[in-house]
Each structure stands twice: as C-alpha cells, then as structure tokens.
Amino acid sequence: MNTIDTFYPLLKETPKKVVITCHQKPDGDAMGSTLGLYHYLTALGHQAVVISPTNWAAFLNWMPGVDSVVDYEAKTKHADQLIAEADWLFCLDFNTLIRTKRMEPSLAAAGGLRILIDHHQEPQTHMFAYGISDTGKSSTCEMVYDFIVESGGGHLLNQDMARCLYTGVMTDTGSFRFPSTTASVHSMIAHLKQTGFAHSLVHDHIYDSFLENRLRFIGHVLLNRMEVIYEMNTALMVISKADLYKFDITTGDTEGLVNYPLSIQGIKMAAIVIDRDEERKWSFRSKGDVDVNQFARAYFEGGGHKNAAGGRSSASLEETVKRFYEVLPNLAASLGTEVQQTVE
Ligand code: 5GP
Ligand code: MN
8 A cells, every 4th residue: 555645646637536435334534534535526626426335324414515425225336337437436434345335345346546544443455555544543534634735735625624524523532532632633623713614513413413312212221221330340231123113213323322331430341232133233432441442353343443443243132242241351451350251
C-alpha cells in the first residue's frame, strides 16, 4: 500500500469515476466520512457516488448528500456496475473487505484503484493501492479532513463537508470525551467553526431526534435486561427478538446503549448482545487497558478498537451468552479482578 500523500497528485486528473464506501450498517463516522469525501471530490470535479453495503439508521437521514447514497442490498445490480466501472474505490472506516458484507466479492474483483482511509487495528493493507491506516486518529472523519487539507483543498471546505465531518468526530469521540480527542481534533473543529459552521444542529439531529419508543426501550433494558457482574467489573445487556418487537426497535435505535453501564462506578467493560435476524450481534466498550478488540477477535469473530469493538455469533442467544460468561475470566487481569480461571 502506497502512502496517501503519493495519491494527492492524482486528484488533479479530473474527472474520474469514483465509488466511496464504508462498513455495513454505517454509523455516524462511516456515513460522515464517505459523504464528506463525496462533497470534496465533487467540488474537485470528479464523478463520485457513495455506496453503503446495507441500509443505515434513520438518525443519519438529515446529512447533506444522503439522498444520493446507493444501498447495495436494495440496488445490487446498479451498485455492481458502478463498482466495476470505477477508476477509484475509496474504502472508509473499515479495515477488511469482509466488513462490507455482500459487497465484498465485487469490491475485491474491482479493476480500479482501492484506497484505504481508516483508523481500525490490523488493516488488510495488501488489498489497497494507496491508503492510510492510523489507530491514533479519533475518527475516519478526522482523517478525511486531513486528506482534504493536506491535498491542498482546505479552501474548498464548505458547510456540507463541515456537517458530515463533524458528525463522525463527534460520535466516535463520545462527544469529545474519549482519550482519542487530541489537540488535532480540537484544531480541526476550530477550523470548521471559523468557516461559520453551527455545531449544535448536528448534536440535535444525532442525539435529540428519536421517537418515544426508543427511550421507553432503554428504560426497559436498564431495568430488566442488564446484569452487573461486580466480581468482573463488567456489565452485560441481553436483548431478545421479543424485546425488539415489543418496542418496535429498528436500525439505529440501539446505538449508544452499550455505553450506559460504564457510568457505574468501577465498571470497566460493558457488553450488549442483540438477537438480530441473521446473527447475534455484539458491541463491547471498555475503559483503560481492557482490550475489547482482542476479546472480540478471539471469541466473537469481530474486532474494532481497543476500547470499542463489535462481533457476532451464529449460535443461539442463550448459547452466545453462556460463551460470554465462559470467556470473560480471560480478561480478569486487565479488569483488575481476582478470578484466575481461563478458558480457550
Ligand atoms: P459498534 O459496537 O458501535 O457496532 O462498533 C464498535 C467498533 O467496532 C466500530 O469501530 C466498528 O467498526 C467495529 N466493529 C463492530 N462490529 C465489528 C465486527 O463484527 N468486526 C470488526 N472487525 N469490527 C467491528
Ligand atoms: Mn470510525
């Protein structure tokens, strides 16, 4: 993989056909970074399109440009054609092609140049002609901002780009509270503010635009579905299909729920497992040295970042939860507990 700065001169060769994509079920950072880059490449005169591997949460539907995003699962034939014809394929906010789910074969077979911009651990670098992978970055949106400025496009920053890029930095830093919130992050936001950007609007769209059912659901989960395992400084939330059905929960309504137990004094790890149609989907969050990326990789076919990761299981919900209790003692050392027993 060639370094990203060696790609910048190619941006002057317009117009190119460009596909920009991200991981399945895009979150604020995935949607923000792809759309932010889309606005930049369009401003440069390229013919760009964002393809999402799957659908996305309704709370992202206000984002500038979202109406032009192609849902791969809904328009597979059209999307496959765009991928096959693309000169460049930007892969944002994921480290391995499998994170694009059903889109993986087309992406892997594409004849155009694949370019990676990502901040997850252990990237599949051999699959990319150019790219940057930096786990020290708060978000892919911050990296797209760097891409724009370093390639000489800082003067092109407009309010569409600002809204998209702010979204991912805000969501991936927990609204500027995680240790990943560096001086560079604050410098970036200061720059966006200097362009006249109104940040409060983004917070309203992302955090204050849900329906009543979601809040009732959270109340139900915290009251009835959360187990606090004090001897392991861990909390686990288990959500059944019946829970999702009863509260009419859709994509995006469960986002952020995993963070709640970390507000309990002493809790260093929070886990949530949701019984989705095709799989049991895990989210893990941790504090300090507790490495949930390794944990998700080792036991739940997943990965992510040290303090925020996800995974999956094709076993039943009951079996999946049982597995969690079996392997949790392997984290005993970093969770600061006395439990010694370990399971492979
Ligand atoms: P979330 O829990 O919000 O879905 O994901 C937390 C972090 O882990 C995100 O950076 C996300 O991209 C990553 N992640 C979530 N699920 C998976 C997975 O199944 N595999 C891998 N490799 N990463 C995941
Ligand atoms: Mn991200």
